[in-house]
Every structure is written in structure tokens, then in C-alpha cells.
Amino acid sequence: METHKCSLCELETPDPPITDSEVKGTFCCSGCLHVYKLLQDMEGEQAERLRQQTIKQRVSEQNKTELPEDYQQIFFKVEGMHCSTCESFLETLAGRKEGIYKCEASYASEMIKVYYNPDALDPDTLPPELSKLGYGVHQMDEDATSEQLNEVGRLVIGGFLGIVGLLLYILFLYPSYISGEGFIPLTASEKLFFVSNIFVMTTFVLFYTGYPILRGAWVSISVAKPNMDLLITIAAVSAYLYSVGALLTGSAEVYFDVTMAIVLVVSIGNYYEKKIKSGKQDLLSKLTQKRISHARLKQNGQSREVAVENLQSGDQILVKAGERIPIDGTIIDGKGIVNEALMTGESMPVPKEKGDQVLSGTILTQNALTIEIGSTVKSTIDELMQMMWNIQSSRPGKQRIADRIAAWFVPAVLILGVATFIFHLWNGAGTTDAMLSSLAVLIVSCPCALGLATPLAIASGFRSALTHDIIFKTASVFEEQPDTSTVAFDKTGTLTTGRMHLLDKGMNRQALKYAALLEQYASHPIAEPIARAYSNSDREVQDFQTFSTGIKGIIDGHQIYVGQPEWIRKNEFAISEKQWRKVEQSREKGHVPVAVAWDKQVQSILVVGDQLRTEAEKIVSALKKEGKKVAIITGDSQLAGEAIQKQLQPDFLFSETQPDSKSNIIRELKKFGRVAMIGDGSNDAPALAQADLGIAFGDLTAIAAESAHIVIPNNHLHLIPSAFKAIRLTKSRVHQNLGWAFLYNIITIPLAIAGAINPLFAAVAMATSSLLVVSNSSRDMDLTDN
CATH class of the missing domain: 3.40.1110.10 (Calcium-transporting ATPase, cytoplasmic domain N)
Incomplete structure (x- = not known):
């Protein structure tokens, strides 16, 4: 058998190789063929550089560490992941388990993929064993609610104790910081009694309500990636330890209020963000799941329903008009019309008769078919889901903006604290006074505003988008660079109505x-x-x-x-x-x-x-005016694609594409810059997952919605620019909030170094900065397309 090398990536091609009458050469997949066409229109040096990058990437993918032949893989959902440091920690945690070859965690998709030895490990035992330190690992089809209930409980109990504790501060301690007396005159022992009660309440708030924050801080230390949780923990714990020391020495000048305020306000901000984000479930639940769980098995002249996973090679199944085909196979009896748009993107129905191949997930619209399963039990729709999950699991998590700031701010604050201690000793202060000044720097270094800056702005973006039926599935899209170089559209059902x-x-x-x-x-x-x-x-x-x-x-x-x-x-x-x-x-x-x-x-x-949506031409034209390249990717024939090209005049047209080809095209387009992919069907799922920004649009399938970063579950194409605008405005608001938070630091840290901070001033300054952030985040966003 003659072997061929791909003319683009130089890997071995299938037999026969992929070819095209318009292009010289042989290709390993239609994706490489399309990209090769694209490179032909570019300057030689740039085209060759991109080609070499492609070769390097494809070869590195083939040369990844080989796993034993007996390995199996399984995916789990993970509750409690909130930054990229969680990925490294969970991978390390799972890697210690005997029987696990390796695992890959993804904050972006909130999933973990485990490669394991089936002879040494029962995968059903993994979720409880990996659910440690507040991370909840669950089966993909399991509805995990325990994490949400625990979070509500932490806030309710911690909030009650915090209100009581702060009320005691207002009645007895804050007035004494000003005039030496509270509203009710107290003896030293009585004041110590109230402070002791505040200590108990603060301890509960810090270690129970603030447990997720403390856990996040510990995780960041364990993987050597300082994050916002660590910065918040340093401030809260420093205030707590200082106050405990003051309490033991009989002083009533304590910072327990700072600890409670930081923990409660940041916890409430994080909960509010999650609550707003959870609103997407009400819309996503309306999407229809296209995966088929049962089939009608024919045996001895009769038919009965069986689970798809129980089907075997050679089994015969009956499919009636209007039903989805549950498994790949060959027609052995009957004629029918099959709608393959879900799987191939081809808008025109296809006649099928005896001897033809059919794919799972497609719809039989006419008559009835008897289908025989081949030598291997194969489900194309399951393979699409597997491909999509593989892409999502390998997508690296992006650190939040605040976490990236914390990566350098934490060391800077620690250095300032040490420098303050040395400075005061050098100027003749006692060790105790120098230590207090040093602790004051740590206490005021992280205001509530810095912890609130990101979650409140993102929650506002989620809320504004939901009012327009735009669902953001992940907060990471608000913090990554929103500018896209290329916007790729699936044709059928996105630019067109998807109906005859x-x-x-x-x-x-x-x-x-x-x-x-x-x-x-x-x-x-x-x-x-x-x-x-x-x-x-x-x-x-x-x-x-x-x-x-x-x-x-x-x-x-x-x-x-x-x-x-x-x-x-x-x-x-x-x-x-x-x-x-x-x-x-x-x-x-x-x-x-x-x-x-x-x-x-x-x-x-x-x-x-099918026909173009009325607003399609306007949207494509607007994107091109913004300097973005527009690509149209379709499973339709080349003739159908060229007809669309004449109407919309995109920069790139890719026709006759298969699902794996679409993801390859997106991967290659990403070499020109960030790529947004917009599609609606299961055949688009791998491409949506591969893109820097995936937007699932229109009459969606659940697989497409699961793959995307943004979901627009209606047929309003004009909402796509609104989604881009929501990203841009939310990112701007995050930066504004961080600016207010740093203004607090600019004022308070020098005062703390000078030893001029007292508990009342710290509380007032913190409240002021937090109110500025809250009010800025609460402003409505105008997402209309101007």
C-alpha cells in the first residue's frame, strides 16, 4: 500500500488521501486542505512560517506521552474551581491516586479528565476520593447542589454573627476610639467581655464562612501561584492575629471588624456573582438534549427498547419517521429521507436506501428503516461529544485579572511589611511598635474593594446580558482580551434560518x-x-x-x-x-x-x-468595518457556499466541511489572532470549543450549548454584536473598580507605614472604597447596537 504525506502538516494521510481538483497535493484531513488553500493566497514568507508552526504543533500532538493500551478515560464535573491555580492542584491531587495514569483539569470548562487503569480502579469510587478541600467532583450527569447549600449556610450564619459583632463595635468600640467612652460607659472588664464575644464571632466568620477563601489561599501557596484569595487571607488573618494579641494583652483596640468585613463582603460578592451566573440555567434548561439513550432492537420478528450502550455488532434496529437514529450503521431494509443538518451542517435532506450509511443523531423524516450495526458499535454524536470535551479539557484556564495582580502584589506587600518593621526599628521604635506598624501594612493592603472589583463587575455583565437573552457560561471571557481578529460563522442555522x-x-x-x-x-x-x-x-x-x-x-x-x-x-x-x-x-x-x-x-x-437571515448582510458588513476578518464555514456543497459568498462577501469561505475539519480550520485561523466561532448544531461543537470565543446561536442543540462560552438561545443575529459589547463594557468596569481599589491602597499603605492608622480609620476607608466599587458595578449597561 502506497503511503502519502500531508502537503501541509507532513503527517501520514489516510488511504486514500484527501485531495481536491483545484489544489495540488494530498492531505490528512479536509481541515489541512482548507488551510493549505488559505496559505496559497498569502505572501510566501508568512505562509511558510505558519506552515512550519502547523507542522510543529501536529507533530507535538502525535509525540505526546504514550499511555498504556489498557487505559480508559472518564470525565467529571468539578464544583469549586475558581482560577487556574485550581487546575494544577487538582491534577497533583488526582495524580497521587494509585491506578491513575494522569489527569487534566480545566477551570474554563469546570471539568477534569482522568486516564486510569480499569483493572486497578473503579471510576465510580473517584468522585468521593477527589472531593477534598472543598472541591466537589461529580459524574457528568449528576446534579450537584451540596456546594450551593453549603455556601448559603456559610453566608447566613456568618452574616448573622457579623452583624451582631459590628453592632457591638458601633455601640461600644468606635465611640471609644474617638472620645474614650462608648454610648454606654463600660468598665475595662466589661469592655474586655464584649471584645471576647466579638473574638468568638470573628473566629467563626473567618474559619467557617471564609473557608473557601482560606482554601483558595492554601491552594495558591501549594502550587506557588499567589492569587486574590491569598491577598485577602493575608489581610484578614493579619487583622485577626493582631487583634488576638491585643486581646491577650488587655487592649480593646482590635481589628476584628476588618477581618469580618473583608471575609463577609468578599464572600457575598462571590456568591452574588455565582447567583447571577446561575440564572443561565433557566434558559439553558430549555435546550433539547439530542443524545439518544435508547434504541428499538429487532429480534425474532419483534422489536423492544434497549439501552444504546447494550447494543452489539450485528444487531438490527428499527427507526421510524420523525425519530433520531441512535447509532451509526448500514440500512438493510427500507427507504427514507434523512435530515443530517445536526451532524454535517448540510441543510438539504438526503435520500437513503438499502446499503447506505447513516449517522447517529440524524433525523429520519420519512418512512421507516432497519439499520444493522457494523463490526464496531460507533456513535458519531458521542464521538462529537468526546471531541468537544477533549478540546475543553485541554484548554488552559486563564487567571482572573485580580489574581494576576495579586501574583506581584502579594510579594510587594510582604516586602513592604518587612521594610516597615525594619524602618521603625531603625528610627528607634520598640519591637512591639515596629511589629504593630508592620501588621497594619498587611491589614490595610487588601481592602474589600479589591476583592469585590472583579466579581461585582462580572455579575453586572452577566445580569445585563441575561436581560437580552445572552448567556455567558464562563467569567473568563470578560477578563481575556476581547478583541478578535477573525469571526467565523457556521452557515446553516446561523447566517441562514436553517429552515426550508x-x-x-x-x-x-x-x-x-x-x-x-x-x-x-x-x-x-x-x-x-x-x-x-x-x-x-x-x-x-x-x-x-x-x-x-x-x-x-x-x-x-x-x-x-x-x-x-x-x-x-x-x-x-x-x-x-x-x-x-x-x-x-x-x-x-x-x-x-x-x-x-x-x-x-x-x-x-x-x-x-434555506435563506439568509434578513440581518445577516448588515452584521457581516459591520464586523468587517470594525477591522475583523469574516470566515464562513459550511457543510454545504461548494456551489451553495459560493452563492452565499456572492451575497455576503466574506474574507474566507470553507465549504463541504466535516465536524473535525471545522475545529482544524479554527485552530489554523487562530494563528492570525483571536478567533470567535458562531454556530448552532452539534457538528459545530468541536469548533466552538476550539475557538477563543465560542458563541452558540439560534435553535441550539445541547452539545453546541455545552461547547460554547456564550449562548444566544434565539434567532436574533443582531445580539452577537451586543455580546461583544457586553464583554468590552464589563472588562472596562473591572478596570475601573480595580482603580478605585488601588486608590485606597495609595492612601492607606503610606499611612500604615507611618504608623498613623487606627481601627476606626481603617473601617471608614474600607467602607468608602467598597461603596464606590458597588455603586460603579450597579450601573446599568446599554448593550444596544449603536
Whole structure:
């Protein structure tokens, strides 16, 4: 057998290799073929550089560490991940378990993929063993609510104790810091009693309500990646330890209020963010799950329902009209029409008969089929889900902006604290006074505002987007660079309506009436728009018959044929040259010509097809004016793709693509800059997951929605610019909030170094900065397209 090398990535091609009459060379996949075409239009040096990058990437993928042949892999959902440091920690934690070869955690998708030895490990035992230190690991189909209940409990109990503790501060301690007396005069022992009670409340708030923050800090230390949790912990714990020391020495000048305020306000901010984000579930729950769990198995002349996972090679299954095909296989009995748009993106239904292959997830729209499973039990829709999860799991988590700031701010604060201690000793202060000044720097270094800056701004972005039915599935999109170089659209169902329309009614009104009457009895997708043309008629149809390529019946004494022009001609009906030109022209545009014939003559040619959304041209034009490149990726034929290209004039067109080709195209386009992918079907899932920004749009499948960063579960294409605007405005608001927070630091840290901070001043300054952040985050966002 002759072997070939891919002309793009130089890996071995399948047999036979992928080829194209317009391009010289052989390719390992259609994705490489499309990218090779793209590179031909570029300057030689740039094209060669991108080609070498492709070779390096593809070879590195093949040369990854080989796993034993007996390995299996499983995916779990993870509750409690909130930054990229969690990825490293969970991978280390799981890697210590005997029987696990390796694992990959992804904060972006909140998933962990485990490669394990099935002989040494039962995967059902992994979730409880990996659920440690507040991380909740669950099966993919399990509804995990324990983490949410625990979080509510922490806030309710901690909030009650915090209110009581701060009330004691207001009544007895704050007035004493000003005048030496509270509203009610207290003896030293009575004041110590109240401070002791505040100590108990603060201890509970810090170690119970603040447990997720403390855990995050410990995780960041264990993986040597300082984050915002560590910065908050340093301030809260420093204030707590200082206050405990003051309490033991009999002083009532304590910072327990700072500890409670930091922990409670940051915890409430984080909870508010999660609560707003959880609103997306109300919309996502409306999406229909397309994965099939059961099949109708034929045995001994009878059929019974069995679970898809129990099917074996050689089994025969029965699929009826209107049902989804549950497993890949070969038709051994029956003829039908299959809608493959879900899996291939091809908008036109495909006739199938004995000997043809069918894919799981596609819809049988007409008649019934008996399908035999091949030598291997294969589900294309499950393979798509696996491909999507593989891409998501390997996507690296991005650190939040505040966490990136904390990575250098934490060491800076620690150095300032040490420097303050040395400075005061150098100037003759006692060790105790120098230590207090040093601790004051640590206490005021992290205001509540810095902890609130990101979650409140993001929660505001989520809330504003949800009011427009735009669902952001992950906060990371608000903190990554929002500018995209290329926007790639799936055609069918995104730029087009995804539904059949009667585009040309023909010149013969009587022919249209007859065709509409006949099509009312057909289940083919093309029948519906024709049947709607004349839904009310008192005429009767007799002797109705259906075929894979057409239908026929008797109306008003005439034998009427409606179907493919070739089928009509085979039945000895004459078709004129003018009519045949119309057939060819409609197919060049990617549409379906339908012939209507009687009395030995084709009386009319109707044209049915998908059509562009009314706002598609405006949206594409607006994106190009912003300096973005626009790509259209479609599973439709090259002729259909070129028809769309003439109307929308995209920068790139990729036609006749398969799901794996789409993800390869996105991966190559990313070499030109950030790529946003917009699609609706399961066939788009790998590309949505591969893109820097995936937007699932329109009449979605659950797999597409699961793969994307943003979900727009309606057919309003104009909301796509609104989604980009929400990202831009939210990112701007995060930066504004961080600016207010740092203004607090600029004021308070020098005062702390100078030893001029007291508990009352710290509380007032912290409250002021927090209120500024809250008010800035609460402002409404205008997401309308200006």
C-alpha cells in the first residue's frame, strides 16, 4: 500500500488521501486542505512560517506521552474551581491516586479528565476520593447542589454573627476610639467581655464562612501561584492575629471588624456573582438534549427498547419517521429521507436506501428503516461529544485579572511589611511598635474593594446580558482580551434560518395548488413550505404514493407527479430547456428544484431552500468595518457556499466541511489572532470549543450549548454584536473598580507605614472604597447596537 504525506502538516494521510481538483497535493484531513488553500493566497514568507508552526504543533500532538493500551478515560464535573491555580492542584491531587495514569483539569470548562487503569480502579469510587478541600467532583450527569447549600449556610450564619459583632463595635468600640467612652460607659472588664464575644464571632466568620477563601489561599501557596484569595487571607488573618494579641494583652483596640468585613463582603460578592451566573440555567434548561439513550432492537420478528450502550455488532434496529437514529450503521431494509443538518451542517435532506450509511443523531423524516450495526458499535454524536470535551479539557484556564495582580502584589506587600518593621526599628521604635506598624501594612493592603472589583463587575455583565437573552457560561471571557481578529460563522442555522422556504412559486398557479395538495400528505422537509402555499382546499387526493425522490397522486382525474426533475424525467415527462436551466441555476445557489408534472409534461419548476437571515448582510458588513476578518464555514456543497459568498462577501469561505475539519480550520485561523466561532448544531461543537470565543446561536442543540462560552438561545443575529459589547463594557468596569481599589491602597499603605492608622480609620476607608466599587458595578449597561 502506497503511503502519502500531508502537503501541509507532513503527517501520514489516510488511504486514500484527501485531495481536491483545484489544489495540488494530498492531505490528512479536509481541515489541512482548507488551510493549505488559505496559505496559497498569502505572501510566501508568512505562509511558510505558519506552515512550519502547523507542522510543529501536529507533530507535538502525535509525540505526546504514550499511555498504556489498557487505559480508559472518564470525565467529571468539578464544583469549586475558581482560577487556574485550581487546575494544577487538582491534577497533583488526582495524580497521587494509585491506578491513575494522569489527569487534566480545566477551570474554563469546570471539568477534569482522568486516564486510569480499569483493572486497578473503579471510576465510580473517584468522585468521593477527589472531593477534598472543598472541591466537589461529580459524574457528568449528576446534579450537584451540596456546594450551593453549603455556601448559603456559610453566608447566613456568618452574616448573622457579623452583624451582631459590628453592632457591638458601633455601640461600644468606635465611640471609644474617638472620645474614650462608648454610648454606654463600660468598665475595662466589661469592655474586655464584649471584645471576647466579638473574638468568638470573628473566629467563626473567618474559619467557617471564609473557608473557601482560606482554601483558595492554601491552594495558591501549594502550587506557588499567589492569587486574590491569598491577598485577602493575608489581610484578614493579619487583622485577626493582631487583634488576638491585643486581646491577650488587655487592649480593646482590635481589628476584628476588618477581618469580618473583608471575609463577609468578599464572600457575598462571590456568591452574588455565582447567583447571577446561575440564572443561565433557566434558559439553558430549555435546550433539547439530542443524545439518544435508547434504541428499538429487532429480534425474532419483534422489536423492544434497549439501552444504546447494550447494543452489539450485528444487531438490527428499527427507526421510524420523525425519530433520531441512535447509532451509526448500514440500512438493510427500507427507504427514507434523512435530515443530517445536526451532524454535517448540510441543510438539504438526503435520500437513503438499502446499503447506505447513516449517522447517529440524524433525523429520519420519512418512512421507516432497519439499520444493522457494523463490526464496531460507533456513535458519531458521542464521538462529537468526546471531541468537544477533549478540546475543553485541554484548554488552559486563564487567571482572573485580580489574581494576576495579586501574583506581584502579594510579594510587594510582604516586602513592604518587612521594610516597615525594619524602618521603625531603625528610627528607634520598640519591637512591639515596629511589629504593630508592620501588621497594619498587611491589614490595610487588601481592602474589600479589591476583592469585590472583579466579581461585582462580572455579575453586572452577566445580569445585563441575561436581560437580552445572552448567556455567558464562563467569567473568563470578560477578563481575556476581547478583541478578535477573525469571526467565523457556521452557515446553516446561523447566517441562514436553517429552515426550508418556498423561494420560487413558479409561473403556473394550478401546478402550485396541485403540488401543495400532494405535499400535505408527505413528511419530507421540502414538503412543508410547498404545502403551506395552499393549505385550504376542498379537492381530494386519491391513490397517494411516496418515493425516496418524489410523490404522486390523482387530483381532478390527473395523475400528478411532484419531485426531483431527474425522477420526473425517468417517468417519461418532457422538460423544456428553459425549465432545465432553471433547475441548474437553482442548484448553483444551493437550492432544491421541485418539478410538478402531469399529462406527459413538466408544468412548473418550484424552488425550495434555506435563506439568509434578513440581518445577516448588515452584521457581516459591520464586523468587517470594525477591522475583523469574516470566515464562513459550511457543510454545504461548494456551489451553495459560493452563492452565499456572492451575497455576503466574506474574507474566507470553507465549504463541504466535516465536524473535525471545522475545529482544524479554527485552530489554523487562530494563528492570525483571536478567533470567535458562531454556530448552532452539534457538528459545530468541536469548533466552538476550539475557538477563543465560542458563541452558540439560534435553535441550539445541547452539545453546541455545552461547547460554547456564550449562548444566544434565539434567532436574533443582531445580539452577537451586543455580546461583544457586553464583554468590552464589563472588562472596562473591572478596570475601573480595580482603580478605585488601588486608590485606597495609595492612601492607606503610606499611612500604615507611618504608623498613623487606627481601627476606626481603617473601617471608614474600607467602607468608602467598597461603596464606590458597588455603586460603579450597579450601573446599568446599554448593550444596544449603536
